[in-house]
Amino acid sequence: MTPRHQDAASEAGSPQDPGWDPGVFFNRPLRVGRAVIPKRLFLAPLSKLGNVAFRELISGFGGFGLLFSEMAGSRGVASGGGPARSGFMWRKEELPHLVCQLYGDDPEIMARAAERVAADGFMGVDINFGCSVAVVCKHNCGAALLKDPVRAGKIVSAVRKAVPLPLFVKYRTGWHDDVAGAVDMARRFADEGADALTFHPRVAPDRRSRQPKWAYIGKVKSAVSIPVFGNGNVFDLRDCERMVSETECDGVAVGRLAVARPWTFAQWTDGFAPDACIYRRCALGLIDLLLKHFDAPTAMRRYCKFSGYFAANFKFGHTFFSLVHRAKTIEALRNAVTAFFETAPEIAARPNITMLR
Numbered sequence: 136m137t138p139r140h141q142d143a144a145s146e147a148g149s150p151q152d153p154g155w156d157p158g159v160f161f162n163r164p165l166r167v168g169r170a171v172i173p174k175r176l177f178l179a180p181l182s183k184l185g186n187v188a189f190r191e192l193i194s195g196f197g198g199f200g201l202l203f204s205e206m207a208g209s210r211g212v213a214s215g216g217g218p219a220r221s222g223f224m225w226r227k228e229e230l231p232h233l234v235c236q237l238y239g240d241d242p243e244i245m246a247r248a249a250e251r252v253a254a255d256g257f258m259g260v261d262i263n264f265g266c267s268v269a270v271v272c273k274h275n276c277g278a279a280l281l282k283d284p285v286r287a288g289k290i291v292s293a294v295r296k297a298v299p300l301p302l303f304v305k306y307r308t309g310w311h312d313d314v315a316g317a318v319d320m321a322r323r324f325a326d327e328g329a330d331a332l333t334f335h336p337r338v339a340p341d342r343r344s345r346q347p348k349w350a351y352i353g354k355v356k357s358a359v360s361i362p363v364f365g366n367g368n369v370f371d372l373r374d375c376e377r378m379v380s381e382t383e384c385d386g387v388a389v390g391r392l393a394v395a396r397p398w399t400f401a402q403w404t405d406g407f408a409p410d411a412c413i414y415r416r417c418a419l420g421l422i423d424l425l426l427k428h429f430d431a432p433t434a435m436r437r438y439c440k441f442s443g444y445f446a447a448n449f450k451f452g453h454t455f456f457s458l459v460h461r462a463k464t465i466e467a468l469r470n471a472v473t474a475f476f477e478t479a480p481e482i483a484a485r486p487n488i489t490m491l492r
């Protein structure tokens with residue numbers, strides 16, 4: 136156990152303690168670079184899902200330490216594109232706790248994009264070395280850069296030199312099941328000036344089809360002195376406690392569960408108690424928020440994507456999913472969602488997100 140962890144354990148207890156209180160652990164402030172973050176639970180970056188409207192929904196509940204944006208292409212950001220591009224949209228009110236995630240393969244362009252992120256007032260910048268979708272990797276971005284550690288290091292270094300903001304790096308195990316490689320990358324990112332890492336312990340071709348190897352988070356954590364956030368398959372509080380206790384990570388980034396239950400952060404850190412109407416309220420509320428920020432066709436597309444994860448809450452979630460997908464207009468969508476909740480749907484204790492890759 137490192138001295139830092141002894142401090143953590145003495146202040147908040149460890150998850151094995153019967154008296155471990157997640158509220159205490161997750162409300163313990165954490166220093167990242169020049170910033171102090173009040174809570175240790177974060178919204179993971181989620182392309183199309185973690186959009187500005189969805190973040191407004193989550194912000195209504197609160198309880199998180201930071202929100203990570205959808206990934207935004209560094210070329211568009213550096214050249215002055217957006218905010219019409221959804222990955223680079225925000226509300227002024229969220230900037231103090233909003234980290235902009237950038238992807239790109241060119242250190243100089245990434246640095247220019249980070250300068251714009253700083254000028255626009257974001258809390259921090261996050262570099263994406265985790266995305267393994269073909270459309271990103273074919274441009275040598277995202278997880279593709281884990282095949283080229285020197286270039287990845289140059290990107291971190293260039294962004295570090297360009298901006299004083301807290302600098303986050305999100306990455307995954309790599310392209311082979313090689314924990315030593317992931318540990319080397321962690322050291323490299325820290326040496327090049329990253330202030331914190333979010334580590335998702337899966338190999339790139341896996342996407343989300345196999346269990347993440349949480350033990351690797353512990354190895355990465357013990358290799359560097361900067362904070363490490365664990366990520367991957369936290370679907371309830373018990374998972375979260377286990378991830379923290381097994382890995383001693385400094386915080387947890389939650390992705391799909393937060394889409395299914397946007398009040399998760401408030402529930403775990405602030406003692407928020409959701410009532411039975413919360414599913415209906417969120418489902419209808421998001422339609423209005425999407426329309427506030429996007430045109431109707433984009434709002435419909437974003438809602439369809441959301442519905443796959445939100446459906447995981449219900450015993451008969453496919454009904455919600457198909458009703459949403461059949462709707463062709465906003466009015467039809469509202470009617471379909473209202474109709475779904477007319478008979479109270481049976482709620483699953485734990486969202487069945489594993490079926491939604």
Ligand SMILES: Cc1cc2nc3c(=O)[nH]c(=O)nc-3n(C[C@H](O)[C@H](O)[C@H](O)COP(=O)(O)O)c2cc1C
Pocket residue numbers: 179180181182183184205206236263264265266305335366367368369388389390391392492
């Ligand atoms: C629909 C979707 C979009 C995602 N987009 C991003 C992204 O833009 N940037 C990123 O670093 N990771 C992205 N991820 C990966 C998540 O941040 C996270 O690592 C992954 O979902 C595992 O965490 P979870 O089990 O809590 O969902 C995405 C995942 C999903 C499901």
